Amino acid sequence: MTTAEITSALAVIRQETDLNAKSLLLAALVSELFRERGFEPVVVGGSAIEFYTDGAYMSGDTDICWTGWPQPDEDQRDEIMRQIPGIKSHGGTKSWGVDELWIDLLGEIDYRADKDFVVLETQIGEVTLIPVEDALVGRVYAARRYCSGYDEKDDDCAKKLMAAVLSGHLPIDWKEARRVAACSKYNCVAEFDAVRREVEAELAKPGK
Amino acid sequence: MSYALIVTPTKLIIKPERRFTWEQWQAGRAERRRLGNLVAPKNIRRKKSEGDEYLRETYGGERGPKFNKPFDASADEV
Numbered sequence: 407m408t409t410a411e412i413t414s415a416l417a418v419i420r421q422e423t424d425l426n427a428k429s430l431l432l433a434a435l436v437s438e439l440f441r442e443r444g445f446e447p448v449v450v451g452g453s454a455i456e457f458y459t460d461g462a463y464m465s466g467d468t469d470i471c472w473t474g475w476p477q478p479d480e481d482q483r484d485e486i487m488r489q490i491p492g493i494k495s496h497g498g499t500k501s502w503g504v505d506e507l508w509i510d511l512l513g514e515i516d517y518r519a520d521k522d523f524v525v526l527e528t529q530i531g532e533v534t535l536i537p538v539e540d541a542l543v544g545r546v547y548a549a550r551r552y553c554s555g556y557d558e559k560d561d562d563c564a565k566k567l568m569a570a571v572l573s574g575h576l577p578i579d580w581k582e583a584r585r586v587a588a589c590s591k592y593n594c595v596a597e598f599d600a601v602r603r604e605v606e607a608e609l610a611k612p613g614k
Numbered sequence: 615m616s617y618a619l620i621v622t623p624t625k626l627i628i629k630p631e632r633r634f635t636w637e638q639w640q641a642g643r644a645e646r647r648r649l650g651n652l653v654a655p656k657n658i659r660r661k662k663s664e665g666d667e668y669l670r671e672t673y674g675g676e677r678g679p680k681f682n683k684p685f686d687a688s689a690d691e692v
Contacts, residue, residue: 407621425681426643441622457639460647462657462689466669466678473626496668506672506679524632525624526639534624562658566650575646577631608653 407438412489415530420505425464426456431530432507433468438531439486446473448515448523450536452563455545457526457535458576461566463559467501467508471515473523473534483511518543518586522579538576539583542567543592550597561601568605644685656688657681 407415415435422428437447447470449457456464472478478486483499487509494503502509519537526533535541545567549560571578587598608614659678669677681689 423682424684425679426683427640430639438622441624446624446626458646459650460643460683460686460689461650461654462647462681462683463659464678465659465663465666466673501668503668503672508669508672521627522632523624523626523628525626525628525634527633527635529636531622532624534626534628559658559660562654565653566658569649569653570646573645573649575642575649577629605653609649614652 407442407489409489409491412439413491416491416505418530426460428505429453429464429468429507430457430526430533431528432504432509433470433533434526434528434530435490436470436487436502436509437533439489440478441531443478443482443486444476445478446534447471448473448534448536450512450515450541454535455541455563455567457533458524458538458541459563459566459570461563463563463566466506467510469510469512471512471536473515477514478511487511516591518589518591519579519582522582524577538567538571538578539586542571542578543583543586543594543598546587546598546601547592547594550601551592551594564601565605565608568601569609572602572605572609643683647683647686647689651688656686657690657692 419431433449440447450471451469452464453468480499487502517540519539522537524535545560545564549557549564570576587595666677673679683689
């Protein structure tokens with residue numbers, strides 16, 4: 407992108423007051439800048455789930471990982487991000503502030519689903535999201551299997567994402583999701599099935 | 615909305631049913647949020663997390679700005 411195109415994209419981002427849409431547009435700008443240099447950015451974490459659910463979960467930052475090869479080194483991250491006028495960094499080349507939002511540039515994406523990423527198209531560019539299956543199983547694991555035991559916020563997050571997929575508003579491969587839940591990283595098939603049953607029961611209540 | 619600025623599409627193989635235009639994404643947001651609110655509280659943002667100092671500095675002690683969802687003001691009710 408030329409400086410003029412980046413400035414035009416920033417103008418679109420600055421006009422947006424809806425946090426989820428604004429974050430998606432900023433993720434699109436950053437993704438575009440890295441993709442044109444040969445990298446494949448993928449949005450993960452709470453902002454990915456916010457893009458999927460609008461669940462009012464995300465904070466003020468968006469986490470970006472990388473899939474495939476090459477992956478940007480620190481110098482490349484710095485050079486690419488500093489194309490954005492007015493950008494500021496925090497903590498080296500990890501966290502970047504743009505127009506009161508933050509982008510965290512992380513490492514290689516750690517996922518188990520069979521490469522079924524989701525792409526959201528915006529006027530600024532495409533945003534690739536972590537597969538729904540990984541996002542969902544990851545939250546179930548964090549809520550009910552992680553070492554600290556039960557985490558209410560992660561559980562709420564998992565339930566909202568489960569509600570979206572159960573109602574057919576997001577694509578999911580259930581067989582693949584259970585395979586991911588069964589992998590050694592998560593080992594949470596029972597918990598995954600329990601969340602599914604609980605959300606199905608809740609959605610089936612009269613008046614819902 | 616124009617997509618003229620897309621100059622570098624992803625090289626990843628994306629199934630057609632896993633690709634959404636901006637308009638499709640926007641059209642489904644309110645309903646996905648409504649469904650989520652049937653099974654969990656309206657606002658589920660964490661009150662704290664590790665390494666969130668720079669977020670709090672940016673947002674006056676909070677971890678993020680207001681959601682300002684155009685279709686559901688309750689997202690910002692705590």
